[in-house]
Amino acid sequence: MSEKSRFLNACKGVPADCTPVWFMRQAGRYLEEYRKLREKYSMLEMVRDPELAAEVTLQPLRRFDLDAAIIFADILLPLPVIGIDFSFIEGTGPRIHKPLMDPRHFDQLREGDPEQELSFVAEALSLVRERLDENRALIGFAGAPFTLASYIIEGGHSRNYLATKSFMYSYPEKWEVLMETLTRTTIRYLQMQIEAGAQAVQLFDSWVGALAPEDYLKYAEPYTSRIFKAVSGSSVPSIHFGTGTSGFLKEMRSAGGDVQSVDWRIPLGRAWEIIGTDSPIQGNLDPLAMMAPADILKKKVEAVLEEAGNRKGHIFNLGHGFLPQTPVRNVEMVVNMVHELTS
Amino acid sequence: MSEKSRFLNACKGVPADCTPVWFMRQAGRYLEEYRKLREKYSMLEMVRDPELAAEVTLQPLRRFDLDAAIIFADILLPLPVIGIDFSFIEGTGPRIHKPLMDPRHFDQLREGDPEQELSFVAEALSLVRERLDENRALIGFAGAPFTLASYIIEGGHSRNYLATKSFMYSYPEKWEVLMETLTRTTIRYLQMQIEAGAQAVQLFDSWVGALAPEDYLKYAEPYTSRIFKAVSGSSVPSIHFGTGTSGFLKEMRSAGGDVQSVDWRIPLGRAWEIIGTDSPIQGNLDPLAMMAPADILKKKVEAVLEEAGNRKGHIFNLGHGFLPQTPVRNVEMVVNMVHELTS
Numbered sequence: 001m002s003e004k005s006r007f008l009n010a011c012k013g014v015p016a017d018c019t020p021v022w023f024m025r026q027a028g029r030y031l032e033e034y035r036k037l038r039e040k041y042s043m044l045e046m047v048r049d050p051e052l053a054a055e056v057t058l059q060p061l062r063r064f065d066l067d068a069a070i071i072f073a074d075i076l077l078p079l080p081v082i083g084i085d086f087s088f089i090e091g092t093g094p095r096i097h098k099p100l101m102d103p104r105h106f107d108q109l110r111e112g113d114p115e116q117e118l119s120f121v122a123e124a125l126s127l128v129r130e131r132l133d134e135n136r137a138l139i140g141f142a143g144a145p146f147t148l149a150s151y152i153i154e155g156g157h158s159r160n161y162l163a164t165k166s167f168m169y170s171y172p173e174k175w176e177v178l179m180e181t182l183t184r185t186t187i188r189y190l191q192m193q194i195e196a197g198a199q200a201v202q203l204f205d206s207w208v209g210a211l212a213p214e215d216y217l218k219y220a221e222p223y224t225s226r227i228f229k230a231v232s233g234s235s236v237p238s239i240h241f242g243t244g245t246s247g248f249l250k251e252m253r254s255a256g257g258d259v260q261s262v263d264w265r266i267p268l269g270r271a272w273e274i275i276g277t278d279s280p281i282q283g284n285l286d287p288l289a290m291m292a293p294a295d296i297l298k299k300k301v302e303a304v305l306e307e308a309g310n311r312k313g314h315i316f317n318l319g320h321g322f323l324p325q326t327p328v329r330n331v332e333m334v335v336n337m338v339h340e341l342t343s
Numbered sequence: 344m345s346e347k348s349r350f351l352n353a354c355k356g357v358p359a360d361c362t363p364v365w366f367m368r369q370a371g372r373y374l375e376e377y378r379k380l381r382e383k384y385s386m387l388e389m390v391r392d393p394e395l396a397a398e399v400t401l402q403p404l405r406r407f408d409l410d411a412a413i414i415f416a417d418i419l420l421p422l423p424v425i426g427i428d429f430s431f432i433e434g435t436g437p438r439i440h441k442p443l444m445d446p447r448h449f450d451q452l453r454e455g456d457p458e459q460e461l462s463f464v465a466e467a468l469s470l471v472r473e474r475l476d477e478n479r480a481l482i483g484f485a486g487a488p489f490t491l492a493s494y495i496i497e498g499g500h501s502r503n504y505l506a507t508k509s510f511m512y513s514y515p516e517k518w519e520v521l522m523e524t525l526t527r528t529t530i531r532y533l534q535m536q537i538e539a540g541a542q543a544v545q546l547f548d549s550w551v552g553a554l555a556p557e558d559y560l561k562y563a564e565p566y567t568s569r570i571f572k573a574v575s576g577s578s579v580p581s582i583h584f585g586t587g588t589s590g591f592l593k594e595m596r597s598a599g600g601d602v603q604s605v606d607w608r609i610p611l612g613r614a615w616e617i618i619g620t621d622s623p624i625q626g627n628l629d630p631l632a633m634m635a636p637a638d639i640l641k642k643k644v645e646a647v648l649e650e651a652g653n654r655k656g657h658i659f660n661l662g663h664g665f666l667p668q669t670p671v672r673n674v675e676m677v678v679n680m681v682h683e684l685t686s
Binding site: 159161165169212213245248267296300 | 589591668
């Protein structure tokens with residue numbers, strides 16, 4: 001059954017009039033109107049205020065002909081629900097107050113109600129849904145358990161995941177407790193988002209590419225696949241996102257997701273061969289290509305579309321999120337190019 | 344023709360009595376005797392003193408039954424030869440004094456003589472060769488042009504290679520000047536090492552996995568392949584190293600190298616399918632697996648050997664270098680396991 005939204009059609013492999021396009025972190029610092037709000041509010045203040053979150057979510061859709069909005073939120077929001085507090089440090093990124101490097105710190109773990117403690121996300125979704133054209137889709141999202149666990153254990157970003165991997169090898173039972181808690185909370189959080197109006201959900205396993213494939217299957221996949229199973233009961237399509245996972249795309253596809261989001265480190269055609277041509281793919285321009293001069297960027301967009309071969313199941317996106325330095329004129333150019341070249 | 348060295352045989356795909364094993368950064372901080380020397384000397388002082396460099400190179404071979412020594416040096420050593428000065432900042436890593444972010448900074452670029460300015464590396468190689476058993480091989484190495492250029496432009500480590508990619512897209516002519524200079528200097532540097540006694544050379548393209556495959560072919564591969572062509576004239580085998588390149592192993596193989604060094608993000612068997620079973624492979628244990636309890640680590644070593652299927656062209660190694668936290672007892676265990684399980 002064909003939807004009004006190009007994006008939702010592509011998620012289901014249903015032909016649309018042209019290839020849909022949206023971008024990760026399309027609401028953000030590269031937009032002047034976002035930076036203006038950030039002068040007055042912190043990121044977490046904006047996320048926790050449904051009116052502000054809805055406004056920020058809609059900002060890029062006023063400027064560009066994007067086919068989807070993604071709710072303005074952060075993958076770390078569910079952490080306090082399980083007893084893990086964090087802040088954002090300007091210029092550094094997230095900082096977990098008491099990282100779970102030591103199994104003795106596990107007494108801080110609890111299991112709260114995402115429906116209650118993250119109700120502001122549901123409210124923001126409802127507000128956006130009311131204000132969004134029906135041919136634009138609204139995407140909800142959550143972080144996948146491995147990626148969240150890596151922040152919880154490392155305390156922030158990591159270069160080599162020393163603490164995370166040492167922990168999962170050394171304390172498999174504690175690892176399971178943490179991953180189970182994250183899995184259950186993530187399922188409830190995504191279901192809340194779907195009930196509130198999310199028309200698709202993306203699971204961000206952003207750092208899972210740090211794992212060897214056999215570790216992926218043992219320490220991450222069982223939890224990810226349960227989340228996809230749980231949301232597949234809804235009528236809403238799901239997107240499975242990872243970076244640096246070119247060596248185990250097959251395993252990621254098996255874990256679930258109606259759409260596989262692939263990064264720029266593999267040609268799209270090669271990814272399709274591995275995943276299977278029946279699976280819709282989202283991707284896969286290098287976010288750094290957005291910094292290139294117009295003529296180079298144009299060639300790169302054409303190359304992605306050529307690799308996609310105008311398949312009905314292609315959603316044009318980057319392989320990861322926008323950088324704050326992304327020039328607005330390039331975003332406009334790419335959105336229009338994708339629509340024009342595929343219609 | 345069979346060599347006395349297991350490692351050299353494996354490089355040529357000649358059967359040996361068992362699978363050879365060595366590790367990247369096997370000379371380093373995880374060893375007490377190395378840390379003792381570091382109390383008295385800086386890293387660069389040790390590298391520039393042939394006696395000290397030879398001593399550090401040989402330290403791990405006194406402890407473990409390793410099949411190869413790798414000369415104690417750093418991929419950044421040739422930078423001053425082309426006019427780029429740098430220091431190592433304790434706990435931070437390398438710092439380029441005047442990064443080439445701006446094309447106007449190119450006037451600092453020069454083309455010196457690696458034979459003269461890096462003669463201490465040649466001396467250290469000769470000393471090690473004299474002192475090393477003839478059944479142990481001595482490996483020389485250099486950084487590949489893209490990886491070196493990324494340091495030169497970013498000024499140090501990078502998360503997303505914003506400056507490097509922006510530069511190569513925006514200033515293709517300057518990029519070529521830089522890459523040509525690095526290529527010529529690297530060829531002379533490697534040839535000097537071969538003449539001084541290196542019996543194999545490894546080209547470290549450590550960060551090339553940040554590129555999209557089409558960018559790899561355009562901005563990195565032409566220079567790497569020239570280096571491999573230049574050293575293939577010698578009778579010394581070459582190893583092509585990268586990380587995060589599971590999506591373009593085929594292109595890396597075409598660029599050259601008698602042995603492909605593969606990281607842990609892809610099963611070894613799958614890598615062999617892509618590269619071709621006629622090509623020797625080096626790899627591919629996750630360096631972080633060295634932190635695992637003995638029973639887990641053992642299973643992981645067995646899994647790598649099983650994926651390798653006892654092929655004659657397998658060199659056991661990690662997918663990247665040792666971390667300073669690597670327990671010495673685990674290194675000993677892995678070396679002995681590899682030899683015992685494959686003999």
